[in-house]
Amino acid sequence: xxxxxxxxxxxxxxxxxxxEFADGIIGLPGTRYALxxxxxxxxxxxxxxxxxxSVALPVTQPWLFFPTYDVAVSDEDSHKLGLETSEExxxxxxxxxxxxxxxxxxxxxxxxxVHAARRLGRQVINEAGDYDVRQPxxxxxxxxxAAPASSTTPIAATGV
Amino acid sequence: MxxxxxxxxxxxxxxxxxxxxxxxxxxxxxxxxxxxxxxVPVYRHEIWLAVKxxxxxxxxxEVTSLPSPLTK
Numbered sequence: 001x002x003x004x005x006x007x008x009x010x011x012x013x014x015x016x017x018x019x020e021f022a023d024g025i026i027g028l029p030g031t032r033y034a035l036x037x038x039x040x041x042x043x044x045x046x047x048x049x050x051x052x053x054s055v056a057l058p059v060t061q062p063w064l065f066f067p068t069y070d071v072a073v074s075d076e077d078s079h080k081l082g083l084e085t086s087e088e089x090x091x092x093x094x095x096x097x098x099x100x101x102x103x104x105x106x107x108x109x110x111x112x113x114v115h116a117a118r119r120l121g122r123q124v125i126n127e128a129g130d131y132d133v134r135q136p137x138x139x140x141x142x143x144x145x146a147a148p149a150s151s152t153t154p155i156a157a158t159g160v
Numbered sequence: 161m162x163x164x165x166x167x168x169x170x171x172x173x174x175x176x177x178x179x180x181x182x183x184x185x186x187x188x189x190x191x192x193x194x195x196x197x198x199x200v201p202v203y204r205h206e207i208w209l210a211v212k213x214x215x216x217x218x219x220x221x222e223v224t225s226l227p228s229p230l231t232k
Contacts, residue, residue, distance in 0.1 A: 021202050027212030028219055036168050044226040057218040058226055080198060094214055097223035107218075110211035123215075125207055133210045 006054040007046075011036060018050055019114055019121040022080070026110070026123055028055055033121065035059075035092075044095065047112065059092040062108060065137055071111055072128035081115045081122050088112040095137065104137040 001018075003009050021031050030051030037045050043064050049055035062069045071091055073083065079129045083089055092114065094107045108131035114121040164172060170181045178200065181193040194202050201209075 023199070025215055026203075026208060027215045038226055041224060046226075051224065055219055057215060058221070058223075083174065094218045095226075096218045097213060097221045097226060099223065101227065105214075107211065107214045109207065111216070125203065125211070133214050 001050070003048070003050055004044070004053050005048060005056065005156075007056055008036070008038075009083050011048070013048075013050065016119065019119050021123070023119045023122065025057075025112070028057070044072065047092065047094075057094040059112060060095050060106065061095045062091060062111065065106070066108070066135075067119070069108060069131075070128035071113070073113055073124050073128050074127055077113070077122055077124045081113060081120050082118050083113075083115055088115055088117060090116050096134065101138050102136070105134040106137045107133045108135050109133045 001013055003011050003013060013036075017034050018032050019034060021033060024031050025033070025047075028049070032049050032050040034050055035045045036048045036056070044058050044060050047059045050107070062071075063083060068080045073081075078084075082087070090113070092112045094110070094112065096105045097105075098104055109126055110123050110133060111126055112121060112123050125156045166172065166182045168182050168185050175178070177197050179195040181195075182190060183193045184191040185200055196202055
């Protein structure tokens with residue numbers, strides 16, 4: 001199907017790429033979303049509404065930035081997603097993007113868990129710890145190393 | 161707002177299929193047991209508010225170009 005994104009214009013989305021959020025995403029309209037990559041190899045995706053072309057939110061895979069991040073999904077949430085093993089789950093965290101990198105934050109408390117094979121998604125409350133809904137995404141070290149043309153060494157992400 | 165007084169062990173019923181039980185009262189803390197159909201999401205209010213605010217802020221950011229690869 002094709003959606004007319006207000007941000008990106010026409011986007012072609014394969015039917016089997018649509019993720020059904022039966023309970024929606026807290027505070028946002030619609031129940032069908034798709035992950036859209038803006039740049040090849042980017043650390044970020046847009047979780048784009050299929051129902052409302054103006055709704056999209058940036059997400060990232062938390063372990064790229066926080067290697068020691070833990071997620072615990074309640075039995076109820078696992079059941080709703082049909083998750084039997086953690087290998088079946090993809091985890092994304094919502095990013096609040098800003099003009100400056102140091103102002104980017106990520107919600108580690110309410111991750112979005114997707115059963116990849118069943119294409120079911122759900123925003124859960126992480127029971128693994130007291131994570132912040134507004135965790136700064138880039139550390140000072142990362143910001144320095146991310147300067148143009150100086151990022152030849154892999155950037156060390158830090159734990160929470 | 162409807163205000164109801166309950167003692168430990170007593171319940172409140174919402175509609176046909178939601179039951180809230182006061183499990184334990186200890187000082188200023190109340191433990192509640194909530195039985196609701198699986199299609200009814202239940203959240204702690206302050207967490208629900210915080211997550212909702214982050215989602216709406218993330219979705220309404222004017223930034224449309226996200227950083228290119230910054231991690232390996």
